[in-house]
Amino acid sequence: MAAAAATAGRLLTLCGTASEVRWLRLRGAGLSRTFLQLSSAGAGGGNAIQGRQVSHFIFQPDPECQEYGQxxxxxxxxxxxxxxxxxxxxxxxxxxxxxxxxxxxxxxxxxxxxxxxxxxxxxxxxxxxxxxxxxxxxxxxxxxxxxxxxxxxxxxxxxxxxxxxxxxxxxxxxxxxxxxxxxxxxxxxxxxxxxxxxxxxxxxxxxxxxxxxxxxxxxxxxxxxxxxxxxxxxxxxxxxxxxxxxxxxxxxxxxVEPYYIPLSQAEVIQEGSDVTLVAWGTQVHVIREVASMAQEKLGVSCEVIDLRTIIPWDVDTVCKSVIKTGRLLISHEAPLTGGFASEISSTVQEECFLNLEAPISRVCGYDTPFPHIFEPFYIPDKWKCYDALRKMINY
Incomplete structure (x- = not known):
């Protein structure tokens, strides 16, 4: 895989900031070094664990938990x-x-x-x-x-x-x-x-x-x-x-010691009142950025939910949130058609129909095989999610 990247030569990766979208040209030989960079917020070093820019999102660590010991x-x-x-x-x-x-x-x-x-x-x-x-x-x-x-x-x-x-x-x-x-x-x-x-x-x-x-x-x-x-x-x-x-x-x-996080329990990692954002895995970090953008640019308060367990999924937590906010955006990397966002959307439609202020939005991968150099276009990044959120608010 690394050899293929080196042979490919140049990889164009779409990178965004809050104010611009620009092209970075990455050479195959340096791909692994260039793709993972500390964000400017964390460039100062030290022992504190900062957010880290990773491809199309910023990884935000969970608050340190002292409950389980060292x-x-x-x-x-x-x-x-x-x-x-x-x-x-x-x-x-x-x-x-x-x-x-x-x-x-x-x-x-x-x-x-x-x-x-x-x-x-x-x-x-x-x-x-x-x-x-x-x-x-x-x-x-x-x-x-x-x-x-x-x-x-x-x-x-x-x-x-x-x-x-x-x-x-x-x-x-x-x-x-x-x-x-x-x-x-x-x-x-x-x-x-x-x-x-x-x-x-x-x-x-x-x-x-x-x-x-x-x-x-x-x-x-x-x-x-x-x-x-x-x-x-x-x-x-x-x-x-x-x-x-x-x-x-x-x-x-x-x-260091063992600890257990219950299965089939979603986590509300940010409370909000206007829009519910649901994702899992990597995409959670994308929608966390979207929540920050929505607050900053639109004054919109987003509730962010990490589903964690896909099946059996936590219907109650998601529906409780949607009843409060009236809007739901679901995002995952997998293709749109037949993706698990469809199941969440259908269930919420059945359970929360009278509470919805706008159609449920799904921001997912395209219905194509996963591309190589066009991965930046395929990925449901924060810009696609933000655009969908803005349309919901203006519905």
């Missing part, structure tokens, strides 16, 4: 490693497996775990996603804890049958005599700035149509560790999508 500065992949380390230490039946997992994985999320826990608990598999998930189902059925890694979410589709027709239905078809609820499937997810067709997809909607599994997407290192530990200990098979653009760019203080 914390350590971690990026997102390190918080994943910490969660896996906690699970292996706590549960002697837990095993981690997947392509290149033994040496740390392509994103280094399992680095050091084989040396610490041994090759019988952290090991490689053949390059066969169907086999990885099928193997994980078998391990989970015996009562052990199976943590499978699919190297990219784009490659999860060969395992679709195993997930949808086996893992999701195992408990139901056996009348709860058997289950594989101790299976968790991890996969890097979403855009990364240069991933193109096969390293950028957001396939959560494919699995949202499947009763029997849970689908989770975190927005930050703190959220990632707490949600992943909850997935691992949940009694249902879970798919945990990790925003790979945040692996190194998202940095914040994360508790």
């Amino acid at each position: 914390t350590q500065k971690m990026n997102l992949f390190q918080s994943i490693t910490s969660a896996l380390d906690n699970s292996l230490a706590k549960d002697p039946t837990a095993v981690i497996f997947g392509e290149d997992v033994a040496f740390g994985g392509v994103f280094r999320c399992t680095v050091g775990l084989r040396d610490k826990y041994g090759k019988d608990r952290v090991f490689n598999t053949p390059l066969c996603e169907q086999g990885i998930v099928g193997f994980g189902i078998g391990i989970a059925v015996t009562g052990a804890t199976a943590i499978a890694e699919i190297q990219f979410a784009d490659y999860i589709f060969p395992a679709f049958d195993q997930i949808v027709n086996e893992a999701a239905k195992y408990r139901y078809r056996s009348g709860d005599l058997f289950n594989c609820g101790s299976l968790t499937i991890r996969a890097p997810w979403g855009c990364v700035g240069h991933g193109a067709l096969y390293h950028s997809q957001s396939p959560e909607a494919f699995f949202a149509h499947c009763p029997g599994i849970k689908v989770v997407v975190p927005r930050s290192p703190f959220q990632a560790k707490g949600l992943l530990l909850s997935c691992i200990e949940d009694k249902n098979p879970c798919i945990f999508f990790e925003p790979k653009i945040l692996y190194r760019a998202a940095v914040q203080q994360v508790p």
Whole structure:
């Protein structure tokens, strides 16, 4: 992938500030260095963790949480490693497996775990996603804890049958005599700035149509560790999508000891009165910027909700907010048609129809394969979201 970027030569990336849209020319050889830059707000250095400019958004860390004891500065992949380390230490039946997992994985999320826990608990598999998930189902059925890694979410589709027709239905078809609820499937997810067709997809909607599994997407290192530990200990098979653009760019203080964030509970991360903004994963940081722009430019107060769990999703929190604000904007990277924003929109339409002041707006990716050099045009960035919000306000 890096070689392809270098060969491509120049990449044009659309960058915006509050007052302008300009073109930056990035050369392939320096792509990884140039794509992740400290924002001007955080350029002063020091120990304080600042917002960080990442491609089309600014990562804003969560407030430091002292509730769970000692914390350590971690990026997102390190918080994943910490969660896996906690699970292996706590549960002697837990095993981690997947392509290149033994040496740390392509994103280094399992680095050091084989040396610490041994090759019988952290090991490689053949390059066969169907086999990885099928193997994980078998391990989970015996009562052990199976943590499978699919190297990219784009490659999860060969395992679709195993997930949808086996893992999701195992408990139901056996009348709860058997289950594989101790299976968790991890996969890097979403855009990364240069991933193109096969390293950028957001396939959560494919699995949202499947009763029997849970689908989770975190927005930050703190959220990632707490949600992943909850997935691992949940009694249902879970798919945990990790925003790979945040692996190194998202940095914040994360508790060293285990802690748990409840699944199927959305979080209101900013209260407001005029518009409800809903997203998950990377897109949460986009709509947080949109909320700031709306307040500054329009005097509009936005309530920002991180859905966190895609299925089963927190209907009550979203509807409660929409009843208050009367307007809803939903944004995700995946294509518009059939995206999970459609499900949220339909449910809110049914539950909150008389409270709506404007049609529900969906700001999503285009109905095309994920492009390479045209990724900046494809991404539902803050400018697209802001334009949709302004139309809602003026409806």
